[in-house]
Amino acid sequence: xxxxxxxxxxxxxxxxxxxxxxxxxxxxxxxxxxxxxxxxxxxxxxxxxxxxxxxxxxxxxxxxxxxxxxxxxxxxxxxxxxxxxxxxxxxxxxxxxxxxxxxxxxxxxxxxxxxxxxxxxxxxxxxxxxxxxxxxxxxxxxxxxxxxxxxxxxxxxxxxxxxxxxxxxxxxxxxxxxxxxxxxxxxxxxxxxxxxxxxxxxxxxxxxxxxxxxxxxxxxxxxxxxxxxxxxxxxxxxxxxxxxxxxxxxxxxxxxxxxxxxxxxxxxxxxxxxxxxxxxxxxxxxxxxxxxxxxxxxxxxxxxxxxxxxxxxxxxxxxxxxxxxxxx
Amino acid sequence: xxxxxxxxxxxxxxxxxxxxxxxxxxxxxxxxxxxxxxxxxxxxxxxxxxxxxxxxxxxxxxxxxxxxxxxxxxxxxxxxxxxxxxxxxxxxxxxxxxxxxxxxxxxxxxxxxxxxxxxxxxxxxxxxxxxxxxxxxxxxxxxxxxxxxxxxxxxxxxxxxxxxxxxxxxxxxxxxxxxxxxxxxxxxxxxxxxxxxxxxxxxxxxxxxxxxxxxxxxxxxxxxxxxxxxxxxxxxxxxxxxxxxxxxxxxxxxxxxxxxxxxxxxxxxxxxxxxxxxxxxxxxxxxxxxxxxxxxxxxxxxxxxxxxxxxxxxxxxxxxxxxxxxxx
Numbered sequence: 001x002x003x004x005x006x007x008x009x010x011x012x013x014x015x016x017x018x019x020x021x022x023x024x025x026x027x028x029x030x031x032x033x034x035x036x037x038x039x040x041x042x043x044x045x046x047x048x049x050x051x052x053x054x055x056x057x058x059x060x061x062x063x064x065x066x067x068x069x070x071x072x073x074x075x076x077x078x079x080x081x082x083x084x085x086x087x088x089x090x091x092x093x094x095x096x097x098x099x100x101x102x103x104x105x106x107x108x109x110x111x112x113x114x115x116x117x118x119x120x121x122x123x124x125x126x127x128x129x130x131x132x133x134x135x136x137x138x139x140x141x142x143x144x145x146x147x148x149x150x151x152x153x154x155x156x157x158x159x160x161x162x163x164x165x166x167x168x169x170x171x172x173x174x175x176x177x178x179x180x181x182x183x184x185x186x187x188x189x190x191x192x193x194x195x196x197x198x199x200x201x202x203x204x205x206x207x208x209x210x211x212x213x214x215x216x217x218x219x220x221x222x223x224x225x226x227x228x229x230x231x232x233x234x235x236x237x238x239x240x241x242x243x244x245x246x247x248x249x250x251x252x253x254x255x256x257x258x259x260x261x262x263x264x265x266x267x268x269x270x271x272x273x274x275x276x277x278x279x280x281x282x283x284x285x286x287x288x289x290x291x292x293x294x295x296x297x298x299x300x301x302x303x304x305x306x307x308x309x310x311x312x313x314x315x316x317x318x319x320x321x322x323x324x325x326x327x328x
Numbered sequence: 329x330x331x332x333x334x335x336x337x338x339x340x341x342x343x344x345x346x347x348x349x350x351x352x353x354x355x356x357x358x359x360x361x362x363x364x365x366x367x368x369x370x371x372x373x374x375x376x377x378x379x380x381x382x383x384x385x386x387x388x389x390x391x392x393x394x395x396x397x398x399x400x401x402x403x404x405x406x407x408x409x410x411x412x413x414x415x416x417x418x419x420x421x422x423x424x425x426x427x428x429x430x431x432x433x434x435x436x437x438x439x440x441x442x443x444x445x446x447x448x449x450x451x452x453x454x455x456x457x458x459x460x461x462x463x464x465x466x467x468x469x470x471x472x473x474x475x476x477x478x479x480x481x482x483x484x485x486x487x488x489x490x491x492x493x494x495x496x497x498x499x500x501x502x503x504x505x506x507x508x509x510x511x512x513x514x515x516x517x518x519x520x521x522x523x524x525x526x527x528x529x530x531x532x533x534x535x536x537x538x539x540x541x542x543x544x545x546x547x548x549x550x551x552x553x554x555x556x557x558x559x560x561x562x563x564x565x566x567x568x569x570x571x572x573x574x575x576x577x578x579x580x581x582x583x584x585x586x587x588x589x590x591x592x593x594x595x596x597x598x599x600x601x602x603x604x605x606x607x608x609x610x611x612x613x614x615x616x617x618x619x620x621x622x623x624x625x626x627x628x629x630x631x632x633x634x635x636x637x638x639x640x641x642x643x644x645x646x647x648x649x650x651x652x653x654x655x656x
Contacts, residue, residue: 104469104471105467105469108443108446108447108469108470108471108494109447109467111439111443111494112440112443112444112446112447112449113447113449115436115439115440115443115444116440116443116444116449118436118440119436119437119440119441119614119618121440121441121444121449121450121612121614122449122450122453124613124614124615124617125450125606125612125613125614127615128599128606128613128614128615129606129607132615133592133593133599133615133616134615134617135592135593135594135615135616135617135620136617136620137617137620138620138621138622138624139433139437139617139620139621140621140622141432141433141436141621141622141623141624142436143432143436162493162494165490165493165494166436166439166490166493264461264463265461265463266463271456271461278453278456278457279457284449284453285452285453285456286447286449286452286453286456287452287455287456287460287461287462287463288461288463289452289462289463289464289465289467290447292463292464292465292466292467293466293467293468293469294466294468294469295469296466296469
């Protein structure tokens with residue numbers, strides 16, 4: 001019996017190859033596009049049942065994409081796929097995103113930022129260098145406080161698990177406004193103002209879509225507590241850059257923890273901010289590295305491959321991109 | 329019926345007074361030394377059954393201490409009492425320390441430091457300001473790693489609770505080498521080298537005693553993993569200052585999170601380090617403020633008063649300082 005072909009659009013390092021082949025063992029032949037001979041390339045493109053990829057256009061090109069006649073699933077390996085030019089992708093291929101692929105390391109990163117901000121770690125270190133030793137200026141205890149999670153999907157729920165373990169109450173926003181999990185409030189995007197007003201820590205784990213772009217502008221930031229902590233590990237564009245900067249200047253007790261940026265290397269070829277966020281004492285910045293712990297890429301690869309396996313087994317793959325996540 | 333007198337050696341703010349009086353309501357008359365008239369002062373000193381204090385010598389003076397004829401308990405309100413000049417205290421009065429008084433805020437501070445170090449928050453922010461955007465340099469995921477806790481008392485166990493909730497394995501050291509709690513290893517000071525070698529994060533929550541002073545010198549630091557995170561929330565003197573600085577210079581992947589210092593304002597009247605720790609990229613510094621969250625002083629006051637209540641009720645008070653914690 002010939003196994004179906006799963007085409008990987010790039011040449012990953014060995015542990016990732018092993019992860020793909022391990023999950024799909026006995027169910028598919030995993031082949032890597034850059035390793036194909038010119039002779040076999042067209043055949044593989046024509047017969048491939050699924051593609052696993054970070055960048056379908058860049059890696060395959062529009063011509064190769066057109067040859068994917070038998071392909072039923074384009075499994076992206078990133079959690080967010082707002083950067084995909086859906087208009088250039090063949091209509092007959094379902095596109096799946098790798099939701100929650102990096103949920104655990106991202107949730108730890110969120111906890112690191114929330115705690116670092118509440119204990120003023122960076123700020124007090126800086127003041128100690130200037131000769132201050134503020135032993136008796138209270139910091140915040142996050143246990144008992146409220147964490148609002150905008151985007152209660154795979155990653156948001158893992159954030160909730162950790163924040164709950166730290167003693168925080170959870171208020172959350174998702175598409176359905178429903179959850180089986182233990183939360184203090186669950187609502188939809190219509191309830192954002194309520195969650196913003198109630199939360200001491202607000203975490204953005206939303207997908208970037210036309211509905212979430214610039215969800216937080218001046219009016220929404222104004223709803224938040226003046227000493228709240230805003231953590232964005234999703235996409236810069238969900239928060240208005242100018243409005244956030246103005247808010248940080250006007251509210252020195254407000255902290256922004258920025259892991260996702262408006263202009264950053266992977267999506268834009270460079271890192272750039274419209275304002276000097278990095279110089280503000282009430283900003284904690286990280287270079288969109290929350291997903292990047294040792295082993296995280298392997299876990300993400302396995303999760304992507306498991307979704308391909310569902311598809312090959314005739315089950316419905318998870319996290320198919322609907323019109324609402326297709327921005328372009 | 330006349331209630332026994334409990335003497336507070338200082339003038340605390342109202343919420344603390346309320347905490348003392350709330351816990352001891354119906355069981356004692358709580359009086360505050362600075363508010364006594366000269367006429368009543370000697371009577372109160374003579375009749376007081378217990379004293380609550382931060383600084384018995386400074387607040388009462390040696391002469392007043394001699395007048396505490398009926399006092400059976402000197403309840404200190406700090407968790408560590410290494411600074412007390414035991415030689416100047418009357419022999420007949422048991423001294424209790426306020427163990428774990430600040431356990432919860434301190435444990436959160438430890439988690440903040442461990443996560444901030446493992447995610448390199450301060451370092452990557454600094455590098456971003458220099459134009460680097462290290463999206464693909466892996467950070468550590470602490471879930472699954474091992475946390476060694478030197479000093480598995482009230483505070484150490486609360487640290488363990490949080491670190492366990494974050495997915496860490498726990499190895500611990502206490503006086504008995506025994507515990508009912510779920511740990512992967514429990515031992516005594518004889519096992520320090522084992523715990524140091526096994527741990528990714530090492531937290532010092534020990535009391536400073538003659539047995540723990542300079543417990544970690546060059547030889548012990550060498551036992552640790554080269555990329556370990558050392559967190560000291562106890563007393564600077566437990567780690568050799570020169571040896572730690574040399575270790576940090578020689579091991580750039582090693583991080584020291586220093587909350588307790590060798591020379592600091594409360595104990596020494598000034599903050600001073602023998603080496604420029606604050607300038608090292610692999611140091612996270614805080615001004616001994618881990619206990620100082622809103623409400624923490626009230627909780628600590630209640631815990632101290634509860635121990636006084638035990639004593640007044642004829643029970644054995646907890647955390648009586650034995651010879652092993654009496655350094656002076």
